Amino acid sequence: MNNAQAILKNPFINKGTAFSLAERQQLNLIGALPTAVQTIEEQAKQAYGQFQSKEQPLEKRIFLMNLFNTNRTLFYYLMGQHIVEFMPIVYDPVVAESIEQYNELFMQSQEAAFISIDDPDNVEASLKNAASGRDIRLVVVTDAEGILGMGDWGVNGVDIAIGKLMVYTAAAGVDPAQVLPVSIDAGTNNQKLLDDPLYLGNRHQRIYGKRYYELIDKFVAAVEKLFPESLLHFEDFGRSNAANILEKYQDKILTFNDDIQGTGIVVLAGVLGALNISHEKITDQKFLTFGAGTAGVGIAQQLMDELMRQGLSAAEARQHFYLVDKQGLLFEDTPDLTPGQKLFARSRSEFAASETLTDLAAAVKAVQPTVMIGTSTQPGAFTEAIIKEMAAHAKRPVIFPLSNPTRLAEAKAEDLIKWTAGRALVATGIPAADVEYNGVVYQIGQANNALMYPGVGFGAIAAAGKVINGETLSAASHALGGIVDATLPGAAVLPPVAKIQEFSQTIAEVVAQSIIEQGLSKEHLTDAKAAVAKAKWVPKY
Known part of the structure; x- marks a missing residue:
């Protein structure tokens, strides 16, 4: 392969038609490209037109992957302009x-x-x-x-x-x-x-x-x-x-x-956002997680860590959690528990002998949770009867049906608002449209890990961190959970994906600051904002 072709096939350095005449001369690209020299803005307009011409989501993804394989800078410039539209295409659910x-x-x-x-x-x-x-x-x-x-x-x-x-x-x-x-x-x-x-x-x-x-x-x-x-x-x-x-x-x-951690901290941020709206304390909540796999246990662990940061002992904090899986509520004598599940397994002596608690409905009735999180991949599991039972014992029930894609969600946001007469504080695992109920427009937060991990990871890299510990993750959750204006009627519990670039920067700076303050930076940095700014890559030629 000659030098010109090697450059044009390297997505990290290829500019395509944006190579200037001087660059074309220097890199032996004369004649290897059409004569016109385009700006990145012109290239992006052209590429977006091609993207829009594709009808099916998978076709759109294939087009974007071809652009990604050809020119990284243009791909990310274009994605930065259309991040809400592109996120579901390049990642979940497409x-x-x-x-x-x-x-x-x-x-x-x-x-x-x-x-x-x-x-x-x-x-x-x-x-x-x-x-x-x-x-x-x-x-x-x-x-x-x-x-x-x-x-x-x-x-x-x-x-x-x-x-x-x-x-x-x-x-x-x-x-x-x-x-x-x-x-x-x-x-x-x-x-x-x-x-x-x-x-x-x-x-x-x-x-x-x-x-x-x-x-x-x-x-x-x-x-x-x-x-x-x-x-x-x-x-x-x-x-x-x-x-x-x-x-x-x-x-x-x-x-x-x-x-384990990403799902946990974005759910913690959502819970903190919800409690900012309801003006309740996290230490007063009862948490029920439906789906006790890696994500469900990780969420419980992250929430439990936060209760301990608020002053509870490990034993006291553990009493706030109930895990329900396909066997029903997990007890200490439930067979084949994972180490993470064992941490939250309950004693049968806490419940009447007549309570078998082998399904979600029975568990909700017995436990009376104030926060219910779904990671079960069981579509429609949060039924109207179950939600109304929960809402009978919680002033502002916090309900997060997180399973995705859409066909696996435990409930629809619209139903949760309707079944609780507008009292539920809802986040979903997939994007959900605003819900209008009794004259109020409820914005639905998406408990998407993408709200959290880019800022966490980038902040840790920028700060040259040695480890990412619980204190740093908690700081990130508080930063995200505090972004939404809790005074607005129908306020979301989490900020919208549309602002992901803005708040990822905030989270990165908070994470970098936490690492620096704990003495966990390999480079002994002092200025978190400067470290993040120095490390940030911007898609431009």
């Missing part, structure tokens, strides 16, 4: 379609690293080859066993890591040349994939146990060696592995698990 059709749609790897459990000796080489000499500061890794609402999608799940990194850059300003998506291919238990002749991953059942953890250890060691200044973000690992990995590394390296 990413689900691209994962399901990954084998059929595959054109190129988007600079991802693919690590195979069947080839552990090449972990370091795989990372090195994919990075191709770039100064990597952010790694998003998935083994795609627990993609929320989808389950196990093997190597196809790499699109989750790629989409996550897009949001990091578009929302917070992480340099796209300094990021690396990684797929850990440990096999898959998805028989549909194993039977698919086009499947691109390892064709065997998922590997667990010693061999799996040895691969993770080798991977983490390689990341630390090759990219010592990077944040390692774990995404969509299965419930049997996610917490174990986080617990092993969270006090040793700069790492973050979005399903």
